[in-house]
Amino acid sequence: MAFEAIPKPSPRAPLVAGAFLAVAAALLAVGSYIGLFVAPPEHFMGEVQRIMYVHVPTAWNAMLALTFAFVCAIVVLFKQDWKWDARLEAWLEIGVLLSFLLCVQGSIWAKPTWGVWWDWDPRLTTTAVLCFAFVGILALRRFVEDPVKRATWSAVATIVAYVDVPIVYFSVKWWNSLHQTQSTPQTVASSMITPLRINAFGILFLIVGLSILRSQLARRKIAAELAPPLPEQDRLAPTGGVA
Amino acid sequence: MSVPVRQTRPVAPLAGAPARSVPGSVRPLPAPAPIAGPFAQLVAAFRKDVLLSWRSRAQAMAVVVFGATALLLLSFAVGPDAASLRRFAGGFLWVALLFSSTLALSESFRAESEAKALEGLLLLPASPVSLFYGKALANWLQLLLVGIGLLPILIVLYDPDLTRLPALAGILALGSAALSAPGTLYAGMASQVRAQQVLLPLLLFPLVVPVLLAAVKASSLLLLGDPMGQAGAWALLLAAFNGIYWPLCGLLFSKVIEE
Numbered sequence: 345m346a347f348e349a350i351p352k353p354s355p356r357a358p359l360v361a362g363a364f365l366a367v368a369a370a371l372l373a374v375g376s377y378i379g380l381f382v383a384p385p386e387h388f389m390g391e392v393q394r395i396m397y398v399h400v401p402t403a404w405n406a407m408l409a410l411t412f413a414f415v416c417a418i419v420v421l422f423k424q425d426w427k428w429d430a431r432l433e434a435w436l437e438i439g440v441l442l443s444f445l446l447c448v449q450g451s452i453w454a455k456p457t458w459g460v461w462w463d464w465d466p467r468l469t470t471t472a473v474l475c476f477a478f479v480g481i482l483a484l485r486r487f488v489e490d491p492v493k494r495a496t497w498s499a500v501a502t503i504v505a506y507v508d509v510p511i512v513y514f515s516v517k518w519w520n521s522l523h524q525t526q527s528t529p530q531t532v533a534s535s536m537i538t539p540l541r542i543n544a545f546g547i548l549f550l551i552v553g554l555s556i557l558r559s560q561l562a563r564r565k566i567a568a569e570l571a572p573p574l575p576e577q578d579r580l581a582p583t584g585g586v587a
Numbered sequence: 588m589s590v591p592v593r594q595t596r597p598v599a600p601l602a603g604a605p606a607r608s609v610p611g612s613v614r615p616l617p618a619p620a621p622i623a624g625p626f627a628q629l630v631a632a633f634r635k636d637v638l639l640s641w642r643s644r645a646q647a648m649a650v651v652v653f654g655a656t657a658l659l660l661l662s663f664a665v666g667p668d669a670a671s672l673r674r675f676a677g678g679f680l681w682v683a684l685l686f687s688s689t690l691a692l693s694e695s696f697r698a699e700s701e702a703k704a705l706e707g708l709l710l711l712p713a714s715p716v717s718l719f720y721g722k723a724l725a726n727w728l729q730l731l732l733v734g735i736g737l738l739p740i741l742i743v744l745y746d747p748d749l750t751r752l753p754a755l756a757g758i759l760a761l762g763s764a765a766l767s768a769p770g771t772l773y774a775g776m777a778s779q780v781r782a783q784q785v786l787l788p789l790l791l792f793p794l795v796v797p798v799l800l801a802a803v804k805a806s807s808l809l810l811l812g813d814p815m816g817q818a819g820a821w822a823l824l825l826a827a828f829n830g831i832y833w834p835l836c837g838l839l840f841s842k843v844i845e846e
Binding site: 479484487493496497499500501505507514519 | 769772773776779780781782785786789790792793794796797800801804820824827828831832835836839842843
C-alpha cells in the first residue's frame, strides 16, 4: 500500500480555501486597524511597537506551521500516503516563508529599538537557523527525482530538523541573550491583546487557506509525475516533422 | 572495492565482493553462513568502512590537508595579532573540522554509490540499523582522526594554551560524534542524488549549529583557561545532542535506504 493510490485533487478544496482566505482577510483588516489606530502606543518604544501586532502572530504561526509539517512528516512515514506528502510540502513552504518574514520583521523592529539590525538572541537566531534548515529540505525536494524517495527523505529530514529546534534554542540561549521577554497576552496591556489575538487568528486562517491550495497543487504535480507515459504516437508527434 | 573474505571460517561475502573464479570453471556455492547477530553485523559493517578508508588513505589524508589549509586561511582573516589568533583558535578549529567533515562524509558513501553496492548491502541478511551504526562509527573515527590531525597545525599557527589538551581531545570526540550521526544519515541521502556536494552542507550545517556552538565554547574555554569550570556544561550539551541524534538517525536510516 506504500504510496499507491494516485492522489486526486479535491473539487471542494478551492471553495474551502477561499472561505478561509476571506475570513483571514477580514480578521487581518480588523486586527491591523485596531493595532494601528485604536490601541495606544507603547510607553517606551512608541509607535514602533505597533509592528508587534504582525510580528508576534507571525512567530506563533511560524512555529505552528513547522509543527504541522513535523506531524505531516510522521504521518508520511507511517501511512505512506501521497496526500500527506502534499500537505508536508505545503506546510514546509509556509513554515519557511513565515520564519523568513519573522526574521525580516524582527530586524525592522530591532533597528530602532536596540540600534542593530541583528542580535544573537535565542529566538531570532533559532528562527534563522530553522529557516535555513527547512530551506535545505525544500532544496532536497527539488533535487530528488524519484517521488517515493522524495516523500520519504523529506519526511525524515523534517523530523530530524524539527527535533533540533529546542536544542538550538537552548544552546543559543546559554550562549548569549538580549531579547525582551516574550510577548504573550499576559505580558501586554489588555488594549493590546485584542489586535494581537485577532491578527494571530487572521494569519492562522491565511496559512490554512494557503496550505489547502498549495497541497492541492502538490497533489496535481504528483499525479502528473506518476501518470503512465503517453501512447507512442502521441509522444512522437511533436518530433514527427523533423527530418 | 573488494573486501577480503576471511579464510578461517565461511563468511558471506560483503559488499559485492567479486568471486575470484576463473571464467568457465564452475564452483559450488559456499554454504550459507549463519545469520549473525546485530552486533556482529555492526562490527562487520564498521570493519568494511574502516578498511575502505584505509585502502583509500590518500583521500583521508587529503581531507586533513584541506582542514589544515582552511585553518591557514582563517588565520589570514584575523591578521598576525597573536592575542586575537589565540582567542579565535577554538572557533577556527571547529569551522575547519566542519568543512572537512562534509568531504569525509560524502566520501564515505561514494564507494557504495559508484559500485552500486548499497543494493548489495541491503540484500544481505543484515539490518540497516547495523549498517548505519557501522558506518557512523567509522565516520566518527575518521572525523576524530582528522580533528587530532588538525591539532598540531592549530598549535603551531595559533599558539594556544596546551595544559588541558586531554580534555580537548574529549571535546573533539564528543563533537565529531555529534557531526557523524546526522552527517551519515544525510550523506546517505545526498549520495543518491545529483548536486550532492551542495545538498550535504545545506542540510547538515543548520542542523549542527548547537554542536558548533557547544564545541567552540568548550574548546575555547579549554584553550584559553576555564576559571568558572564551564566547559563541562558545554560537553554535557554535546553529549545530549549525541544522545538524541544517535538513536534517532539509526531509527530513520532504514527509511532512507530501504526502497
